[in-house]
Amino acid sequence: MVKTPVPAEENVAPGHMGCPGCGACLALRLALKALGKRTIMTVPACCWAVMPGVFPYCSIKVPVLFTAFETAAASASGVRAALDAKGQKDINVLAWAGDGGTLDIGIQALSGAVERRDEIIYVCYDNEAYMNTGIQRSSSTPIGAWTTTTPVGTTRNFKLEPKKSGVEIMVAHRIPYTATACVSYPEDFVKKLQKARDIRGPKYIQVLCPCPAGWKSDPEKSIQIGRLAVESNVWPLYEVENGVYTVRKPAKKVAVKDYFKTQGRFRHLDEKEIEQIQKLVDHDWETLLRKEENAQKK
Amino acid sequence: MAKKLINGNYAAAYGAKLARAEVIAAYPITPQTAIVEQVADFVSSGEMKARYVTVESEHSAMAACIAAASVGARTFTATSSQGLLLMHELLHWASGARTPVVMVNVNRAVAPPWSVWADQTDSVSQRDTGWMQFYSESTQEELDTVIMSYKVSESPDIMLPSFTTEDAFFLSHTYEPVEIPAQELVDGFLPPFNPEIKLDIDNPRGFGSLSMPHQWYMELRYLIAEAMDRSRQKILKVEKEWKELTGRSYGGLLDEYRTEDAEVVLVNAGSAASTIREVIDRLRAQGKKVGLARLRSFRPFPTEEIRALGRHVHTIGVMDRCYTFGDGGAFFTEVKSALYQLKDRPTVKNFVVGIGGRDITMKTVGKLYDNLYKIKSDGLDEEKEWVDLKRPEVG
Numbered sequence: 001m002v003k004t005p006v007p008a009e010e011n012v013a014p015g016h017m018g019c020p021g022c023g024a025c026l027a028l029r030l031a032l033k034a035l036g037k038r039t040i041m042t043v044p045a046c047c048w049a050v051m052p053g054v055f056p057y058c059s060i061k062v063p064v065l066f067t068a069f070e071t072a073a074a075s076a077s078g079v080r081a082a083l084d085a086k087g088q089k090d091i092n093v094l095a096w097a098g099d100g101g102t103l104d105i106g107i108q109a110l111s112g113a114v115e116r117r118d119e120i121i122y123v124c125y126d127n128e129a130y131m132n133t134g135i136q137r138s139s140s141t142p143i144g145a146w147t148t149t150t151p152v153g154t155t156r157n158f159k160l161e162p163k164k165s166g167v168e169i170m171v172a173h174r175i176p177y178t179a180t181a182c183v184s185y186p187e188d189f190v191k192k193l194q195k196a197r198d199i200r201g202p203k204y205i206q207v208l209c210p211c212p213a214g215w216k217s218d219p220e221k222s223i224q225i226g227r228l229a230v231e232s233n234v235w236p237l238y239e240v241e242n243g244v245y246t247v248r249k250p251a252k253k254v255a256v257k258d259y260f261k262t263q264g265r266f267r268h269l270d271e272k273e274i275e276q277i278q279k280l281v282d283h284d285w286e287t288l289l290r291k292e293e294n295a296q297k298k
Numbered sequence: 299m300a301k302k303l304i305n306g307n308y309a310a311a312y313g314a315k316l317a318r319a320e321v322i323a324a325y326p327i328t329p330q331t332a333i334v335e336q337v338a339d340f341v342s343s344g345e346m347k348a349r350y351v352t353v354e355s356e357h358s359a360m361a362a363c364i365a366a367a368s369v370g371a372r373t374f375t376a377t378s379s380q381g382l383l384l385m386h387e388l389l390h391w392a393s394g395a396r397t398p399v400v401m402v403n404v405n406r407a408v409a410p411p412w413s414v415w416a417d418q419t420d421s422v423s424q425r426d427t428g429w430m431q432f433y434s435e436s437t438q439e440e441l442d443t444v445i446m447s448y449k450v451s452e453s454p455d456i457m458l459p460s461f462t463t464e465d466a467f468f469l470s471h472t473y474e475p476v477e478i479p480a481q482e483l484v485d486g487f488l489p490p491f492n493p494e495i496k497l498d499i500d501n502p503r504g505f506g507s508l509s510m511p512h513q514w515y516m517e518l519r520y521l522i523a524e525a526m527d528r529s530r531q532k533i534l535k536v537e538k539e540w541k542e543l544t545g546r547s548y549g550g551l552l553d554e555y556r557t558e559d560a561e562v563v564l565v566n567a568g569s570a571a572s573t574i575r576e577v578i579d580r581l582r583a584q585g586k587k588v589g590l591a592r593l594r595s596f597r598p599f600p601t602e603e604i605r606a607l608g609r610h611v612h613t614i615g616v617m618d619r620c621y622t623f624g625d626g627g628a629f630f631t632e633v634k635s636a637l638y639q640l641k642d643r644p645t646v647k648n649f650v651v652g653i654g655g656r657d658i659t660m661k662t663v664g665k666l667y668d669n670l671y672k673i674k675s676d677g678l679d680e681e682k683e684w685v686d687l688k689r690p691e692v693g
Contacts, residue, residue: 040497042365050508058504063497065368066506067361068391074358078323078365078373079497081349085320085371091499109361112354 006190007033013059018051021219023209023226024125025051026183028096031123031207032062034193039092040083042067042075044106046098047132048125070105072097073113076120092197095122099140100130102206103164114173114202121196122204124166127211135214139164142234144277146265147214158268162280170204171240179239181207184226188237188248199241208235216264225262232259233285238292245292256281304476306469309437310376310402310462311336312476313444315346316484317400319374320491323351323362325381328414329470330404333376356381360388360399367397368505370496372448375399378466379406379420386424392459393428393522395506398451398491401461402444404470405433405568405619407654415655416465418568419620422596422628428522430460430529431596433567437474439548440464442540445484449536452491456525456532465619466655468569483543530598551600553592556582557607560589562670565604565633566617567593570651570658577663588667593629604636613645613674615666619652626650626682645673648682662686 011032018025024047032039041064043049049066052058067075076095083091095113097106102124113120129147130136137147142163146152150159170178177199181189189207196203208229210222217225229235231254238247256278260266269277304312310333314322322341324334340346349366353359356377363373377385382403392399407417421431430450434440443462451460464470497505509515534550541547553571556578557563564574571592581588591607591614593600608614614637618627625631630648637643649666652658662685673679 037502038499040369040499052504052507055504055507055509055514058507060504061502063499063502064504064507065365065497066504067365068387071358071361071388074323074353074361075365077351077353077358078321078362079369081321081323081351081362082366082369082371085347085349085366086369108354109358112358115354116352118351 005187006030009033009036011037011061013061015053015057016051016059017053018047019213019219021210021212021222023183023211023222024048024127027125027189027207027209028060030183030186030189031094031096031193032060034190035092035094035121035197037062038090039094040079041065041094041096042072042079043096044072044101045069045132046101047127048096048098050132069101071109072101072106073120073122074109076122077113077116077118080119093120095120097122097124098132099124099126099128100138103140103166104138111173114170114175114204117201119200120202121193122202124204124206125209126206127209127214128163129214131211131214140166143280144266144269144273146268152268166204166206167240171243174243175204176201177239177241178204180235180237181205182226182230182235182237183207183209184223184230185237192239214265217262221262228254228259228262232256233281234259236285236288238288244295245288247288247292300478301475302478303473304437305332305471305473306434306437306440306464307332307404307471308336309441309476310444310464311340312478313441314374315340316479316481317374317445317448317488318372319348320371321349321351321363321366321373322375323353323359323366323373324375325353325356325359325377327356327378327381329406329466330376330378330381330402332470333402337374356384357388360385360392363399364388364392364395364397367399368395368497370491370493372491373399374401376402376404378404379408382420382424383408386427389424389427389429396457397459398448398457399459400444400447400451401459403461403463404466405463406466413654414466416468416569416652417619417654418463421461421463422620425597425628428458428526429597430458430526432460432462432594433596434462434464434469435569435571435592437469437472438476438546440469441476441478442544442546442548445479445488446536446540449488450529450532453532454494456529457493458522458525458529463568465569477544479544487539487543526598533595548594549592550603551595551598552603552607553594554607555590555592557589557591557611559587560611561587562613562615562667562674563589563591563607563611564615564617564663564666564670565591565593565629567596567629568619570617570619573658573660574663577660577667581667586667586671596629599632599636601636604633605640608637608640608644611644613670615647615649615670617649617651617666621650621653630682645678647673647678650682650684651686656686
């Protein structure tokens, strides 16, 4: 048997309502393996508000408070405050929200909770659009992508703006720990969660979750697509601990176009447009490496 | 028991402290600020053992309170006007989640134009959120009602949130001698909050997950309706217990003053009631049979009490410090609605008064009673009247 840091413990039961090949489904399964049963979750409107199943059933084996769209962080703060007031220790409070609930409508509450240094682990499972409502653009949708509200049409109205960076916003809050992750790298994600659990204060992890329905990709290839996102530097894996960057360098280099061609949401892009995005990706990668370098110099 | 000279805001803070609120999540807004400052002082001095979450908005304040209550903590927050409006989504959430959050709202006008003065539009427009809402007349009532609210809200057969209100400045900033109950007295009255169902790692459950139309959503809503109906008796019972301990009570859902033999009655909610009582005493001295019915609870609505009043009163004037555009004052429409089932109904007129903090003076109230007597003899002049309205001269 292969030795893995991923615990065998299962805290998500199989009877959920996720789509085939859903990255977000795998993400929660891994997260609750990493954090274990002593965890209370807050879940706002997102795919995971539906996926656990219909009342009175719930496929998540830890307590879950379903909350309003913009309140994952504030609700987590409330749970933590109550646990503190009741003297209940050693319980992880996990806010579990999608990219729209985190980087659009929920960013104010998230900013507040992180600034207050509330003892929570916030995970944004990032499938790069409002997938639960049917693939509408979010600020986390990458440049170039088709969504139902950036439908390309005859005016080339795809998403023209670069993806908002959740992790950099968290760095600007001087958060003790923040990281990117991807479900295609389960050991890395689990290690980051366990590291986050053992650090005091707020923690933020943004985990990329391929979404076959929204990315127009083959459900069988979700893991492979996630790997291509990392290897192409479109979604670099890195962590920032008290301002110090550590970047994982991919073993092999993949062109952005090879990542894009696995997904229908990019198929309208011509060579020139892809070339422009490649330049942006290269520039962001260089910037990230410089940030890592700067921190080491100190 | 000790008497202190305090204003409505401090009274609210004392209420939260004496109730031993465990989690406070609050955001400042004029004229509520003194409440959250005073609670912060209580927590900082160690007088109050609570976690204080300094949230970045009222919306997050309510979210944090709902979450904390779901863990089983007693929660408190306070707000006003725009802050209450920002909470609106989560007010529905709190009742849907059956979390007995207790809040104080300082009744303040809604912008634009900016106005920080008394107006009840903010709380009245939360009518359908599933919150019990109580309107205080005095600083003492404010303190006592906060404590009583916890007992009503947290009753296992109720489990609904409640807020009590105080009119901006007229109550929030007016100092009155207030009896501060002893902690032991309150502890004996209000047991610790210990809900049967809560977020518990040893008994994990999903709170508030999806429900399909053919399943339980409708039934869960019906349970809220039933609990709200039960709350009428609960409020009366809790107030009776409080009276036995303190000697103080405030008239249940509808606080009536000299209505037994009254011919004309004004209905009002909030601080203006004190002015009205004074006018009543003077008019009574002149032989006029006038009375007051103060709406102490708007939700649950005192339907039976209003009907009982309507059976023996000829003319009722309903004062509204709020307005439902396109219809009338909210208290007016609800009072009329309650009276509709009576065979012989009194005549009802709507007086829209004190909007945006305009003073409701004794002179104004006197005018209203004169009007009601005129209606009694000559019939209804007009159904709705904006009182003391300035009309710019047309030139």
